[in-house]
Amino acid sequence: MEYILQPWPWYVSGPLIALTMAILVLLGKRFGMSSNLRTICSIAGAGKSAAFFRFDWRAQRWNLIVAFGAAIGGYLAHTYMTADTAVAISADTVTKLNALGFKSAGQAYMPTEFFANTAFSSPKTLLILLFGGFLVGFGARYAGGCTSGHAISGLSNLQIPSLIAVIGFFAGGLMMVHFIFPLIF
Amino acid sequence: MKHIIYLLVGVFFGIVMLKSEAASWFRIYEMFQFNAFHMYGIIGSALGLGIIFTQWVKRKKPKSVFGENIIIADKERSFVRYAAGGTLFGLGWALAGACPGPMYTLIGAGFLPILVVIFGALLGTFVYGLLKKQLPH
Numbered sequence: 001m002e003y004i005l006q007p008w009p010w011y012v013s014g015p016l017i018a019l020t021m022a023i024l025v026l027l028g029k030r031f032g033m034s035s036n037l038r039t040i041c042s043i044a045g046a047g048k049s050a051a052f053f054r055f056d057w058r059a060q061r062w063n064l065i066v067a068f069g070a071a072i073g074g075y076l077a078h079t080y081m082t083a084d085t086a087v088a089i090s091a092d093t094v095t096k097l098n099a100l101g102f103k104s105a106g107q108a109y110m111p112t113e114f115f116a117n118t119a120f121s122s123p124k125t126l127l128i129l130l131f132g133g134f135l136v137g138f139g140a141r142y143a144g145g146c147t148s149g150h151a152i153s154g155l156s157n158l159q160i161p162s163l164i165a166v167i168g169f170f171a172g173g174l175m176m177v178h179f180i181f182p183l184i185f
Numbered sequence: 186m187k188h189i190i191y192l193l194v195g196v197f198f199g200i201v202m203l204k205s206e207a208a209s210w211f212r213i214y215e216m217f218q219f220n221a222f223h224m225y226g227i228i229g230s231a232l233g234l235g236i237i238f239t240q241w242v243k244r245k246k247p248k249s250v251f252g253e254n255i256i257i258a259d260k261e262r263s264f265v266r267y268a269a270g271g272t273l274f275g276l277g278w279a280l281a282g283a284c285p286g287p288m289y290t291l292i293g294a295g296f297l298p299i300l301v302v303i304f305g306a307l308l309g310t311f312v313y314g315l316l317k318k319q320l321p322h
Contacts, residue, residue: 004204010223013205014230020198021231022238025257027190028249033285037310044307052314062191067289069195070202074293077203087206093215110210110282110296119298126301128280133288133305134312135277140285141313142320143270144260147284150271151228154260156235157243161260161267168271169278170217176279177217 005083021152029062032149034140036067085109100185128184143168202290210282217279266322
């Protein structure tokens with residue numbers, strides 16, 4: 001029980017992610033989480049504006065159910081399976097984040113500066129979250145997949161396009177953290 | 186019955202995302218600072234086993250649990266869409282600190298500002314749909 005309440009090490013977590021993909025493949029489906037965003041747009045009526053959203057979204061219901069389950073899993077894990085929610089990031093990382101003004105580094109699961117409810121009253125924070133999300137949604141569809149679809153599923157299938165996408169993920173992430181963070185924080 | 190299976194797979198995945206801390210903004214930042222092995226270990230071990238599993242499926246061609254053929258499609262060959270889309274995704278991943286899977290997980294964990302990130306992601310998906318024909322792929 002004690003092991004469950006602690007953060008799970010990489011050598012447990014990684015194989016369990018591979019297991020998630022394996023189960024979905026054996027169910028005849030795919031492991032790809034960002035497709036749900038397109039499905040939700042279609043349900044909301046985006047098909048009126050663009051052909052990209054005119055498809056049979058009912059065939060994608062299974063994936064929405066997986067996403068809904070992921071939310072339930074997040075609730076269960078956070079509420080019942082975690083003794084201390086603080087993420088033990090390295091001392092170097094804490095120092096760098098403190099210098100950028102993230103005082104919650106090393107003491108919380110998510111930076112309270114962004115993800116506590118006080119974020120709703122900070123226009124700058126809302127704009128950052130909205131823009132970050134926008135890039136994730138736009139980029140995932142442009143690249144045809146996200147971390148699950150390309151970095152896990154696509155690379156497992158030894159796809160060169162997925163390798164290009166994953167190199168892009170890292171190029172973008174490194175640019176953001178090393179060049180843009182110092183400008184905006 | 187099928188729906189319950191998908192729901193349980195999702196619950197399992199959500200628990201793994203939260204407990205692995207792959208859903209933590211801090212872990213993503215730390216990864217891009219190369220300050221810890223944690224995220225590389227997660228992605229690397231998932232990928233190593235994923236390759237073995239996927240190649241096994243492609244060679245042995247097992248039927249799915251429901252008796253259908255399992256199709257593992259190749260990605261369409263191109264460069265621009267993967268390089269440009271991937272880079273934009275990476276910029277957002279590092280800023281919002283969450284990729285699509287963890288986004289759903291974080292709603293459940295009660296970090297409500299993630300709803301703003303999800304709204305942004307839906308908006309980004311919608312704008313891509315509008316611009317698709319104009320963008321180089």
